[in-house]
Amino acid sequence: MSTPLAEIRACLEGAIPAVLATCGADGVPNVAYISQVFHVDDRHVALSFQFFNKTRQNILSNPRATALLLDPRTAAFWRLHIRYLRTESEGPVFESMKAQLAGIASHSGMEGVFRLLGSDIYEVEKLEQVPGDPLPAPPRPAGRLAALRSLSERLARCCALDEALNAVMAVLSDALDMRHAMVLMLDQPAQRLYTVASTGYAISGVGSEIRVGQGVIGVAARERTPVRISHMTNAALYSQAMRSSFERESPDIAPVTEIPYPGLAEPHGQLAVPILSADRLLGVVFVESPQDLRFSYEDEDALVVAAGHLGAAIDLLQSGAESAEGEAAAPAQEDSAPSRGASLQLRHYPANDSVFLDGEYLIKGVAGAILWKLARDHVQQGRTEFSNRELRLDPSLGLPDISDNLEARLLLLQRRLQEHGPHLRIEKTGRGRFRLAVGRPLRLDPA
Amino acid sequence: MVATVRLPDDLLAMIARGVSCIVGSRDEALRPSIMRAVGSQVAADGAGITVYLSRSQSRQLLQDIASTGDVAVVFSEPASHRTVQLKARTAAIRPATEADRPALDRYLASMEHEIGRVGYPVSMARAMLAYRLDDLVALSFTPEMAFDQTPGPRAGSALGASK
Numbered sequence: 001m002s003t004p005l006a007e008i009r010a011c012l013e014g015a016i017p018a019v020l021a022t023c024g025a026d027g028v029p030n031v032a033y034i035s036q037v038f039h040v041d042d043r044h045v046a047l048s049f050q051f052f053n054k055t056r057q058n059i060l061s062n063p064r065a066t067a068l069l070l071d072p073r074t075a076a077f078w079r080l081h082i083r084y085l086r087t088e089s090e091g092p093v094f095e096s097m098k099a100q101l102a103g104i105a106s107h108s109g110m111e112g113v114f115r116l117l118g119s120d121i122y123e124v125e126k127l128e129q130v131p132g133d134p135l136p137a138p139p140r141p142a143g144r145l146a147a148l149r150s151l152s153e154r155l156a157r158c159c160a161l162d163e164a165l166n167a168v169m170a171v172l173s174d175a176l177d178m179r180h181a182m183v184l185m186l187d188q189p190a191q192r193l194y195t196v197a198s199t200g201y202a203i204s205g206v207g208s209e210i211r212v213g214q215g216v217i218g219v220a221a222r223e224r225t226p227v228r229i230s231h232m233t234n235a236a237l238y239s240q241a242m243r244s245s246f247e248r249e250s251p252d253i254a255p256v257t258e259i260p261y262p263g264l265a266e267p268h269g270q271l272a273v274p275i276l277s278a279d280r281l282l283g284v285v286f287v288e289s290p291q292d293l294r295f296s297y298e299d300e301d302a303l304v305v306a307a308g309h310l311g312a313a314i315d316l317l318q319s320g321a322e323s324a325e326g327e328a329a330a331p332a333q334e335d336s337a338p339s340r341g342a343s344l345q346l347r348h349y350p351a352n353d354s355v356f357l358d359g360e361y362l363i364k365g366v367a368g369a370i371l372w373k374l375a376r377d378h379v380q381q382g383r384t385e386f387s388n389r390e391l392r393l394d395p396s397l398g399l400p401d402i403s404d405n406l407e408a409r410l411l412l413l414q415r416r417l418q419e420h421g422p423h424l425r426i427e428k429t430g431r432g433r434f435r436l437a438v439g440r441p442l443r444l445d446p447a
Numbered sequence: 448m449v450a451t452v453r454l455p456d457d458l459l460a461m462i463a464r465g466v467s468c469i470v471g472s473r474d475e476a477l478r479p480s481i482m483r484a485v486g487s488q489v490a491a492d493g494a495g496i497t498v499y500l501s502r503s504q505s506r507q508l509l510q511d512i513a514s515t516g517d518v519a520v521v522f523s524e525p526a527s528h529r530t531v532q533l534k535a536r537t538a539a540i541r542p543a544t545e546a547d548r549p550a551l552d553r554y555l556a557s558m559e560h561e562i563g564r565v566g567y568p569v570s571m572a573r574a575m576l577a578y579r580l581d582d583l584v585a586l587s588f589t590p591e592m593a594f595d596q597t598p599g600p601r602a603g604s605a606l607g608a609s610k
Contacts, residue, residue: 019521021471021479029479029519031471031532032596053603054594066479068469072567075574077504079481130482131503133577135570 003127005042008078009297011069012037012045013230014100019068020047022058030054037067037080038097039297040121045082046093048101049118059084065122068130074137077130082122089118092225099219099227144302147175151306155313159320160428161407162414164313165197168285168306173199176302178287180264183275183310184210184217185283185408187365193221193284196412198262205262206415207363217286220272224281226304228271230295259361269294273303277311282405285310318407320431343443344423348372350447357420366404367413369397374426374436379444388432410434451494452593452607458531462522463489465557468498470586471519472511480508485576485583486547486554487522496520496533497587499543499551501578509584512538518588521596526564529597531606533590543583551578 011018017033024030032055036048047067049056059065063084070077088094098116154167165183172178182198182205191212195205213222220227267288275282285307289295347356354364355371363371370391377383388406392399399406414426423439454462468484486499498520502509512518516537523530543551559572593606 019469019481019483021473021481021519023473023477023479025477027473027477027515027517028534029471029473029517031469031481031519031521033521033523033528033530033598051598051602062477064478066471066481068481068483070483070575075571077483081478132501133574135574 003129005039005045005124005127008069008071008127009039010073011071011078012039013072013293013296015072015293016070018070020055021066021068022055023062023064024054024058025061030058034067036097036101037069038093038100038119040093043124044085044121045080045124046088046097046119046121048097048116049087049120050101050115051117059120071134074134075132076134077132079126079128079130080124081126081128082124085121085123087118087120092223093121094119095219095223096225096227099216099229102229140298143175144298147171148302148305148309150175152309155309158313158317159431161314161317161411162197164310164317165411168310169197169199172285172287172303172306176299176306178289178299178303180267180289181285181287182262183283183285185405185412186212186221186281188404190365193217194412195259195262196283196408196415201262201264203260203262204415204419205260206419207259207367207412208261209259210261216270216272217284220274220286221281221284224274224276226271226273226300228295228300230269230293264288264290266290268292271295271300271303273300273307275307275311275314277315282311282314283408314405314408318405341440344438344440345443345445346372346375347445347447357424360420362420363413363416366397366399367409367416370409371413371417373397375442375444378436378438379442384436384438385429386434386436388434451589451591454493454531454533454590454593454607458522458529458593458606459489459493461524461529462487462496462531465554466522466524466561467558469521469523470498470500470505470508471521472508472515472517474507474511475514480505480511482508483575484520484586485578486551488550488554495587495589497550497585499547499554499578499583499585501582502584503582509540509586512586513540518586520588523596525561527597530595532594532596533588534592534594535588535590538586538588540584540586543580543585545580547583547585548580551580551583 014036017035018037020032020034022030034047038046040046065082067080067082069080097119101116151171155164158164158167169181172181180200182195184193184195186193192209195208198204210217212218216227268291270288272284272286274284285303345358352364353368355362355368373394374386391397392406417425425437427435427437429435468487470484471479471481473479482500482505484498484500488497518538519532519534521530521532555576558576559569562572595601595604595606
């Protein structure tokens, strides 16, 4: 192919529908609009199979088809000569298309009519540029590469997970102009994603959870593929703004333990990219916008690169912290300001390891169990200095396995404590070590 | 004489007003060809339809129509997605002339309005439908079959009674 398919990705956004010519075995040609031509790779596209129609009959008997595409920016025409291979009704391509189609349907007022039955995979035999009199191409947005360079440089200097997350949030928000962003980490055993960092929202939402498979973020995690909706006036099925409140868990002895999800109430564009490292899913980077058509293929490219760097950094920082865990602990510092004043009540519900601070829900799960252990050790033994290693070795915490990101759990706990108030904090004291800073005496109440 | 269809008045009116128009055919090996028309008009009696194609943009398509006669033409209103497909087994091709200019101008004006309704500027319609008259051919046919292709449950159903 002389022109790489990637060059015409702007034509594949679904902003202007493509038109497909097919031909039956009887020789009768057929022309039909097609909602979605999806870029699979440089040799393949996937077309949305939404209806059992003439196009469907034709390609099953005669796999040759020709698509006419229009560049929505320049009005340049392209013809794609393609050959039908197979239909996929699950997996990353299908899920990405399904989410994107929800956006297209919403954009074109076709909700309820457009439903993806399958992704028809075609091999691209030839990409033909049609002569014409197109408008000049808009200038390519410059800064993306520079923004990624700056991210790469900043990540290379990071020594801890919170620094790495801060670097990503800053570059997304400032250099890539993605003003509403969050990073969620995977809780593998629970099959949930928990927010560890966010920017551009009224509330941080740190600790809020999303089920794997739920909404744009959950589908990106489950399918390990980017999911981008570039126009969604009402793609409610996919909108991450759909709160998880409908997911009232089975009656729990603990009171409501839900941290509000921070996302936009009426997003018009969303993009979720999985964070992978060594072929493991670590989490998801998510951005959204109140504007239509905000996220292009180029934004997706940039976010995939950012997520890749972040994934590598998370893994490196984790292994760095682990190798440091064996080192001798620094001598415990004298508490310069011993805890004083009214006691701070901690209540722990073993059913889900939720912990309440002065009656206010703080955290649950592994992070909750960690806090309860730290508090117990502090009250019973007067300890303030701890290491990641002892947490990892403590069977009472039920840490899933070595691949679990303990750093992320500790960061979540640290940030939740920060948001709660100044009296109980976690402070890093070195690689793999931290201090429980106790400003008021702790009173432990098992539930 | 082949059977022809009489289109419902509202669809005929939509086509006559000037909406998006895409033409397809196929070669002897059943390879499909396709291009967007830069103009269309309906004959005064409502039976014959003429669409305009640029030779430089439609070489394969015009060759296929000339050799097989098979033609499929879709008309679609961008804002509503109301769509109809017409098919015929014979079509006449002739060079466009100055006499076709008024029809082409009317079509462009209509399309500027139509794609303006879905948010595109006039410059987009003009670039998409740009042509040189000496590069244009007029393709005329009488629809033998018509199908409703508006997305939805009735998509694909045959339209109009044979006459």
